[in-house]
Amino acid sequence: MSGKAHIVGDHIDTDVIIPAGRLNDPRPEVLAKHCMENLEPNWVDRVSPGDVLVAGVNFGCGSSREHAPIAIKACGISAVIARNFARIFFRNSINIGLPIFECPEAVDATDDGDVISFDLSSGTITNETKNQSFQAEPFPEFMLNIVDAGGLVEYTKRKLQTQG
């Protein structure tokens, strides 16, 4: 996977990612149109499929709405790299299968528009433009199992099946 970096700041909250007024229609393709509109109207027009969001601290703070990672994923963003994430957003992203990386070094080294590629299983992030590689904080094993299963629903389904 690779794509252009879109840089946003610190404490990007869920009301910025997807305003509450848009939550009455939870279809991913509808949420996608409004992603980040509180940061900048029509922000999504700049996103091409595969692009990467690069953020500061506490990304995704605020509400528990899963609509936030869904909107990000549905508008074409392939991964979020941040200094760190708010707790619920972190869980939600893993659960719906949106790749996320905590990696302050990669954030520091990235300029808007740089081409970024990543490998989820190894946690490696590469800034192709600058020819630099970074290692993100690895996931604990059982979380990787959730990601490997394709998200929590699939993981739970398998678990329920084996329990019979």
Next chain:
Amino acid sequence: MARPMTITEKILARHSGAEEVAPGQFVNVKPDLVMANDITAPLAIDAFRATGAVKVFDPDKVALVPSHWAPPKDILSAELVYKMRHFAREQGIDGFYELGRGGIEHVILPEEGVVVPGDLVLGADSHTCTYGGVGAFSTGVGSTDLGCALATGETWLRVPESLRFEYNGKLKEYVTGKDLILFTIGQIGCDGARYQAMEFVGDTISSLPMYQRLTMCNMAIEAGGKSGIVPPDDITREYEDGRAKREPVYLESDGEAEYKERYVWDVSEMEPQVAYPFLPSNTKPISEAKGLEVDQVFIGSCTNARFEDLEVAAEIFKGRRVHERLRCIVLPGSDRVWRAAEKAGLLDVFVDSGCSVGPASCGPCLGGHLGVLCEGERCATTSNRNFRGRMGHRDSEAYLVNPFIAAATAVAGHLCRPDDLN
């Protein structure tokens, strides 16, 4: 002998079947209650069905509360509530709280005694942390987590480090739990408690009434906290007496328990606080905020819409009028609160003053319904978030205050204290 533990660790240990747990450990827990609202339940129901499950793990341990679009504001939101109601019926879930017998989830669940001390509660809403006020561990998750918990009756949690916040001193007039938590968030920042459990103690807390404890724990998430908790004491016991629907478990932190950080504050000189846009951590004392003109005042939300919050506001409105330059919206936090406020004459006071009293709904708190702000409008609000666009247009502004300040501001037309009105 188990290792010394905080109250949070003890609750997590009890619900994971372990003798002891330590921060950083991942545990599988069985919640006493799982909850979702009209924004999160519909997606959770989809996730539940996608797991292949047919029956929820235990219908008596599920609460479904339509509070955000209550009553539904359009066809789409009506469909969300419809989906919840039908799911509740299909699954035999009695804990479906329709408007008229419900309200905001975080107001009604402790009030109805459905959440009790010692509980572990998983809620698909970030303000689920509210129930720490009664000495429960409760935390917010997303819809997929909740849907899977509906199927299995369990979830994974990372045992959080605990932060100890000790407040000492007698609070001045017009200073409340809301101000303590706003001050705290101002001190440690919006991520100062990220992934951690906030424990509130000290002699100020020992005499803090339950409704204000719930307010404090409600906003733990605004500091990034996983949970907030006030260890149970006599005030808790009194609150639960005749209310708790299950046997409470009164736990306390061990004296030797480990905390990642300890904060000790003398709050006897503290002023009421105001959080400026666009972060709850942008706090100032009211004396530095005085005079800022507003277009709307909102008294409500899961933070400050319990009976006593309304009582406080009504006291200020008595014999006064809402300033002509603004509208003031009062939404009681639950139908029970609504009825009690009506009986006590509080609603009369609000209406006589020129407030608009509405249903027990989240309303303008989340900017979707019943009092949305347009470009350039400012709102003084007793709710918990002032992020950009939270209450409406991206160029509207929300200022977080306690109910005393909200009511005084509604009368004056600008931010001020009740004693500035004379």
